[in-house]
Structure formats: C-alpha cells, structure tokens
Amino acid sequence: MAQTNIGSKTMDGMGPKGTKVGLLRVLGPAHVWALGVGIVLVGEYMGWNFAVGKGGAYAALIACWFAGILYTCVAMIDSEVTSTVAAAGGQYTQAKHIVGPLMAFNVGLYLVFAYTMLEAGNAITAGYLVSVVAGMSGHEGALDQRPFIILVIMSLAWLNYRGVLATLTFNLIITAIAFVAILVLFVATTGIVGASIMQHGALMEGAAALPYGWIGILAAMHFGLWFYLGIEGTTQAAEEVRSPARALPFGTLAGIMTLLIAATLTWYVCVGVLPWEFLGDGVNGSVAPLFDTARLSGSTGLVWLLGIGTLFATLASANGCINDASRAWFSMGRDKYLPGWFGAVHPTYRTPYRAIIFLVPIALIFALGAPLDQVITFSILSGLLGYTFMPLNIIMFRRKWPLNSIKRGYEHPFHPVPAIVLLSLCAITFFAVFLGYGTQLVAMIGFYIVVSLWFHFWRYRFVSRGAQFTMPWPKPKGY
C-alpha cells in the first residue's frame, strides 16, 4: 500500500478497495472556497430581503448576524468532522459513521433537497433577470422565461457532466466577479468614492424601524439563514480535493468570512436606499435588491455591473448546487441507500454522471412549477434540519472517538459551546419558520418521517452492514 501514489496519473482516483473508476482528485483550496461561496453568494443578491419583509430592516441585520454565528458554528463543526471523514457525500458520510444509517439517509436527502431547491430558485431568478433585461431593452409583451430557466439548468448540468475542474474553475471566476461587484457597489454609493446616496435615517425612522416589534426579529431569522445557506456544501468536494484535511477547513472558514463581509455590506447598501416594504417583498417588490439599489444610484455602469453580478451569482450557485446534490445522491447510490445504479462514475470525465442527469428533471419540475418563496422555504427547511443534526453529530463524534483516539485534520475550539449555540439557534429558527410557514414545516417533516419508515423497513435491506463503515478508525467507545 505504501508504494501506491494516489497523485500519479494512473492511480488517481483508484485504489486498493477495488475502485477502477473513481472521482478525480484535482481541486485546491481556492476551488473549495469557490464552491462554498459560489453557492451562497446568490443569497446576497436575492432572497435575504424576505427577512426585511418578515421583520423590518433592523430585524434583518440582527438576523443576519445571528445567522452568521449559527453558520460560524456550522463551519467549525463541519471542518473538524470533514477533515477527518473525507468522502463525497459530506454530512451524509459523517452521519453514517457517527450517528447511524437512518440518520445518514435523512441527512443525504436534506442535502439533495436543499441544493436542488436552491438550484431551482436560482434558475427562476436568472429567468426573471433575463425578462427584466428584455423589458429594459424595449421588448414589448411578456417574455417567455421558461426557455431561459431550462437553459440555465441544462447548460450547467452539462458543464458538471464534463468534469469537476472546469466546473469549479468557472465557479471561481464568476463568484469572484460577483463578490467584487458588491464591493464596488458599496464603495461607489456610500460616499467613499463620489457622493453618498445612503438615507438610512429617513428610510428607517418611526414605524419603519421595527414594524412588527420584537417578534419580527425572531421571524426574520427564517430568511436570515439565506445569507449563508449552502456554505456547508464545501464538504461534498472531499473526494475531489488534493489534500482534504488541509483544503477543506481552509476553504470553508475563508468562505464564511467572505460571506460575513458580503452579507453586512449588502444589508447596509440596500436598506440605505430601498424602503423596507419594497425591499422586503421579494415577489412583487424587490426580487434582486442589489440590482435595484444600483438602478437607484443613477449610474448605468453600476446597473450593468450589478446586473451581471446577479446573473453570475445565480449561475455560480446553481452550478455549485448541481455539483453538491449530485455528489450526495451519488454517494447514497454507491452505498445502496439508493439504487446502486446511481453510484456510477463516468470513465472519461470522472463525474457521477447518472446522478447529475437524474437530478436535472427534478430541478426542472421545481423551477417551472413552484413559486420562489416556496422553493426557498423548502431549501431553508432542509438546510435547517441538517444544521440541527450537526450538533448531535459533533457531540457523538467527540464521545465515540475522543480527541487522541484518531488523527483529526482540524480540531475546533471551545467544544461543546459551538454545538450548544448551534442547537439553540436552530430551535429559534424553527420557531421563526413556524411564524408564517408552519404548514410547510409540518409537511416537510411529515415527508421525512414517511421516507424514514420506507428506508428502515424496506430500503435498508439492500445495504451491506459492516462494509459501509469505510474509515480506518478504531472501534467507537461504548460499543
């Protein structure tokens, strides 16, 4: 075994357990950053403003920071576990090794759902953006958005199909452009360069400060998650990163810092220009708040820059979502949690091609058939269920394999404080979702209960027992 060089061309992705065609190990930390931030940055361009609608501008900022704490905990916990359990499937594989098969099945579905819904939301936004551009360029009558929505999903699926390096290099470039666009907007509108157009005082005075009172702050947590949702997807790249134990924690933590900056700047710029009622209604009012802010700046250059930024952010996000959802689906197929047919890797492109193809029509159904806030809520709910799993996961991880029993690539500090904070914030967010979207919450959990029963009593018979535990760890404590 010692002579096997996994970096070599011939052995790359193949190994002693019989893998003839495996995923390609080509990514570096920058790609991990691009995957994490790329998925999430669209949250700054659209969607977060529903939080303003649920509680007003100040509530959205408080929610933004509390959600930031939540995600910092997520990133820390995730970095530790995933730097140790480095396999495609991310949290799914973690759950399988640490909590148990049924939990793993549920976590895998959370991932696929959260990402596929987010992908659908991105495609909807991209379609809307194209129609706005058409309107601005003098097109009369309503533009049919469907072909553009389908084109986004199809072309990105194709890119993913053709190989991970090109996919994430593309993501790196467009994510960087979208991030720079936010910085430029901030610099150009707040008086750092040129005149300031910020009017925070007048726009947030009186009843506009906290229109729903304190409960609005709670309620805003629901969409506060949207500032960061998806950063945990970095772990899906584990099997394709050259050195997971180093690149994953680095890329993830750099990603969360980028997002904290971007989220705060976005909030500051948008609420300083747009009245909260308009900003907070992401369906009839401001679908793309940064773009609307640029429109009010009176600068054609900014309008173009933020228009392109919005488009790139949606593309980067949809792209990353296809990548992550297919990795999760693929790993579940590989373990026979789902039909084994999905566990196939393309011999030339080295991608989980069947999972990628299968998820295309699913994304299309959601993108063409459901309204945006519904899709976003389902994505957030699946994400939230996943975040609630993480503190349970890390507590069991540290208990079953204490710090000195196995080698960890990264150890997060202050355990168990992050786990407890994360669990409390999740509880608050469940309540926030309940305020206004209680039906979906119950429908969603009902769905997971039904599929859990289906898995436990039917599907699990096709899974081999001991062989699914693939990490070379000692026996867990207490078993």
Next chain:
Amino acid sequence: MQTWNYLEYAAWGLSALFGLAMLVDWFRTDTTYSEDVLTSSREGELEAMTEEHKV
C-alpha cells in the same frame, strides 16, 4: 422587438442541444463499459492508502 423572440428560440434550441449531448454520451458510456467498471467506486479509498489514524 423581434430579437427577443429569436433569443427565446435560441434558448430552447441550446437547452435541447445540451440535453441531447448528455443523453447521447450517457448512452454511449453505458453501452461501452460494463456496469462493474462504472460502479466500482468505493468510499474511503484515500484513507485506506494514506492515513493510518494512529496517534
């Protein structure tokens, strides 16, 4: 304006093209290689080769 109508058709056409490209390649791959090779990927190969997890 006519341009946008053409763009709509172009989008439909391109979507179909991407879809077709994937379908054709999928079919070719599945008929060229055996299922054994395609689904041979196993989890945890990297750990098996590089990590002993002993401190």
Next chain:
Amino acid sequence: MAHYTPPVQGKMGQLIDVIVLVVLTVGALFVPLWMGLAGSSKTVATPVENPTWETLGQNPVQAAQYEALGYDPAGAHDLILARFDYSFSVSAVLIMVVVIVVYYALMLKFSESEYRDVIAEKFDSK
C-alpha cells in the same frame, strides 16, 4: 454477529424505488400548494381610499425612493400596507415542538439500533 449479505436488487426494483422517492418528493412540495396551505400570504388589514404618500405613512424621502422606483401611491398601496399575521396559538407551537422532537427521537433510536449492527459486523466478526 453473522455477516449480513444484502440481496442484489434487480433493474425493475431499482426503478420502482426511484419512482416511489420521486413521487414522495414531488408530493411533499406540491400537496401543500394544491391544498392552498402554502405560504402565509400577507394581507392588507386596513385599505386606504385614494391613497397619497402621507396616508400610506411615507415620509418625503421614502416617497421619493418609491417614485424613483416607478411607483405611484395607488400602485404601491398593497406593497406598503400588506403585513404578515404573526398571531399564533400556544397549542400550534406545542404541536410543532412535539413533531420535531418526535422526529429526531425516532430517527436517533432507529439509527442507533442499525448502527450497533454495523459496528458489530465491522469490528467483531474479524
């Protein structure tokens, strides 16, 4: 523990399993939509006749921003006045808490029993 050899699933069985999953998934999303339960739509509690920016409660700066965005008072009426209804009953909260806690408890319980099998086969049968 005895080594467990899972049965090999045929093509048909795989297909059926996929269909079941897709139906459940699509159902979870669309059933609430069809039943009209989805989303708490915001409602306008007290409409204003012949609205002006003042009667809509907008100060001059806010009104100017709305005009820059292309709204007049009548057009912005619904947008400005619509509000969520956050009143809720304690029993509904309790139901939600129970549903979530039961869900996680069930899952941890089932997972634990399955996990013991996995560990037993992995580490004891050698």
